[in-house]
Amino acid sequence: MSSIINDLEQTAFVTDEQELLSLERKYCSWGDTVHYLDPPKIFERAEGNYLYDRQGIPYLDLQMWYSAASFGYGNQRLNNALKNQIDKLPQLACQYLHPEKIELAATIARLNESKFGLEGRVHFNVGGAQAIEDSLKIVRNSTGKNLVFAFMGGYHGRTLGASAITSSYRYRRRYGHFSDRAHFVPFPYCFRCPYGKKREDCGLYCVDQFAKNFETEYNSFWDAKAAESEFSAFYVEPIQATGGYVIPPPEYFPALKKVLDERKILLVDDEIQMGFYRAGKFWAIENFGVEPDIIVFGKALTNGLNPLSGLWAREDLISPQVFPPGSTHSTFSANPLGTAVGLEAVRMMEEKNYEKITAQKGAYFLAQIRDLQRRYPKVIGDTDGLGMALRIEICQEDGYEPDRELTDRIFTEGIQGDLDARGRRMGLVLDIGGYYKNVFTLAPCFDMTEEEIDISVELLEQLIRRCAPDRI
């Protein structure tokens, strides 16, 4: 007994990086995503746009915790909200009320009322996937159906329910039969159109193909006599996040929504990664002028300080008459630390003009990466952006075939921490997404300066020159 305690005490004081890594290899589950990188990386400190490793080397972060820390690491205003709440009401069983929960729900519901002209309510949970689970319950409860549509390339989380509506089979394999697996529909990924069309003259062929499902009962989706679809909802990410920050053409969602309305199918808008101004608007769906029935959110609501997530649903889907007490519950949902930070974050979003900030900085950044694409056409096949959600698609010399290997090399080199940032040693934190794992999905901090954007692009260029010397 005493020797175990001694061992554990020693463990607590381990400082050597190699020793830490060997403990991790032995005692941490590898079932998360840490071992996507080998060896995994340890960071010790974070501030603003930067992560710092144990040697104090700064890494400029272009992904900000998959867009959860959009307002900067260590954002003082949000940190203070958390600290104040710790001193005031740090813990409270979620069965009881505290003011911040009510105010946060009211703020989001009123914002949605003004944006979409729809009344609704907010329900909190912990983590994005759990909020997706809650939304599935609301859909099933209000429609009595459990089949939904979702997009190929979509990602909604890795709980069992969320995996069933996430397109990658990789996340379902080994976990049995998913009887409620979504029907997956091609996303308008125009650079690689699933139908081989060109955007200039496709006439939104993809929407027509979707609409055709309902033309006759023999297509299996629609009972014309009952005027009813077997499918209750369509789960969408307005901009596909893990799928590679793929931005649909502006006309796509209005056309899709028309089909859904005709068939009485709900639109569930997953804003977990793109919400809270990542794509230039409070909700990314606002870029496309359609009204969702349910919105699911998480990540940046608390700037990553607390895993608070939630959903907003139209009143008729979530009113106490249809979604009564006890319909869903989690011990930590609506916890006071999360709601206090979330409330302060939303107040900050209302006070600062993030629509303008993300539009200006995003445009500046996009112009720079477009220039990079022009100068390295044998490496970068496509670039795009909306707000501060930007994509760089790494391709083979022909500018089209995905180059996953080069993407991995660039990513791994960035994390070595030996780039030259105008005389200062630095690393670059990137994240890889995309159908072929060849897209850098950039979600930079909203406070980034133009000089930092310039430096980011210089570091990207160094990485390209280092990793693909034969293609420059």
Ligand SMILES: Cc1ncc(COP(=O)(O)O)c(C=O)c1O
């Ligand atoms: C669009 C989207 N939905 C859902 C999720 C799942 O959220 P979480 O990882 O908090 O469970 C994510 C996470 O990356 C996401 O990007």
